[in-house]
Amino acid sequence: MPTFWFVIVLFILAVVLNRHRSKKADTTWSSVARRSGLQYSKPGVFGRRVITGEVGGFATKVDSISRGSHKNRRTFTRWRLWFPQSLGMGLQLTREGFLSGFAKAFGSQDLQVGDANFDQDVMVKARSGKVHEFLTPSRRFHIHRFLTGGGRRKITDSGIELERRGLERDPARLRSYLALMADLAGHLVGPADDGGYLSKAIGAQESGDLTGALKSLQSAPKPDAASRVLEGEILYVGQRYEEAEQAFDQAAQQRPDDLEAEAWRDRAHARAAGQEPPPIPKELVEPVADVPPPPLPDVVADAAAAPALCEALFGAGVSSLETNRIFEDTYQDEKVSWRGIISSVDRSSFDLVFGNEPFTKVVIDVHDVAKDGLLSRMVHAVIKMPEDEQEALESREGEEVAFTGTLTRCDPFMRNLFIADGGLVNSPG
Structure with missing residues (x-):
């Protein structure tokens, strides 16, 4: 009998807690809607929370949805924005991933635009050849920044969609994603040319x-x-x-x-x-469901540690902020002795990272963090080597080499690791 009453008490506590959390979520969503000039509709018995209205001149909607059944039922929060009219290209832009790579293997068409960073990270589908004209350098930049963020994100002819697991209870994030999507929409339906500034900068x-x-x-x-x-x-x-x-x-x-x-x-x-x-902030640490974070290697000096370090810094679900934190806390100023393929060799007389003394800048492909084998998300080592080795190094472009140096900086956006005091093992000359 005591067990029966214990179960009853637990059930009542669970109901009370659930109602309290529901009221708190209602207050948060209602406050966000009011501050943003939008409308909020409370959920019915089996209904959904819904925020509707216009942000930046675009029709928007935020709602909570459920998928699955019984024990597998899950709640998601979904942000949607609609363009004033269809782009008319049969456009679908999503982030490259395991499923997109699997689809490619079976003939699903992924258009390439000739931008290595964009093509590596974004899957492009379209029925119209105008998509290449539409995807200007400026638009590619803003699309890339959006799609490589957390959650499930998609851009189509009709608008933009973002979905995250769980009921969103953070007011800052509810507002932030609405503003982010409206800003992106302005770039997609507005003027296409930015004067080439972004294109040159990204290159x-x-x-x-x-x-x-x-x-x-x-x-x-x-x-x-x-x-x-x-x-x-x-x-x-x-x-x-x-x-x-x-x-x-x-x-x-x-x-x-x-x-x-x-x-x-x-x-x-x-x-x-x-x-x-x-x-x-916890709002910017994006959990990847059912995928544990890669372990951080304790020793990074030997060549065998390079792949693990690259996965820890640039693997799926790791934001640029988190990449920066991990690098500064764990790997900055560490000595390395790695291997890779020489991609390019140039002379430099002034550099934001390495200073204003002349040197030879060598870019080496270190590790591909793509998971499916069909895509490429290469991590590069950008290495400062002696000025007088330029000619000898140029003759070895495309070769696999062993090199040493000190990890000094990290560029999360381009997956570049800057290495000072570099040199080849058994370097020529």
Whole structure:
């Protein structure tokens, strides 16, 4: 008999707790809707929470949905935004992943646009040949930044969709995703050309030329919030923390609900003051359901540790903020002795990371963090080597080599690891 009453008490407590959490969620959603000039509808007995209205001139809707049955039933929060009219291309943009790679193996068409970083991370489907004209460098940049974030994200002819597991209870995140999607929609239905600033910046950044990337970004007459964040990240990698803080602050002012810009600003502010950066806000740490985070290798010096380090920094579900934190806390200033294939060799006389002494810049492909074997998400080592070795190194482009050096900086966006004091093992000359 005591067991019976114990079960009854537990049941009552569970009901009370559930009602309390439900009321708290109602208060949060209602407050977000009111502050954003939107409408909130409470759920019925079996209904859904719904926020509707316009953000940035675009029709939007946030709702809670459930999938599955019985013990497998799960709740999700979904943000949706609709364009004023269809793009008319049969467009579907999603993040590359295991399922997209599996689909490719069986003939599903993935269009390539000739942008290595974009093609590696974004799956493009379209019925119209106009998609190549539509996907300008500026649009590719903003699409890439959006789709490589957490949760399930999709862009189609009709609009933008983002879905996260669980009932969202954080007001900042509810608002932030609405603002993020409205900002992206403005780029997709607005003017296509940004003057080439982003295209030049991304090309330079991909090759490890952060100085050239920064120069291009800072020459833009009207940089948007996403461009400011990119500028701030580059300045942060170059340890110009005060300037990085200013760039992140300008991004946060342009898009007040941008949690990423605010978190980067706080990290840059702490570094500028000679302090340890604060923890990354829990709202920006994206859990990947049923996928444990890769273990952090204790020893990174030998070649066998390189793949594990690359997976820990650039694996699925690891945000740029988390990559930066892991690198600074665990791997910065560590000695390495790795192997890879020489991708490019150039002479440099001034560099944001390595300083203004002439040297030979060598880019080496270290490890591909793609999981399906059909895609490529290569991690590159950008290495400072002696100036007088340029000619000998150029003759070995495309070869696999062993090299040594010291991990000094990390560019999360381009998956570039900067290595100082570099040299080849048994280096020629």
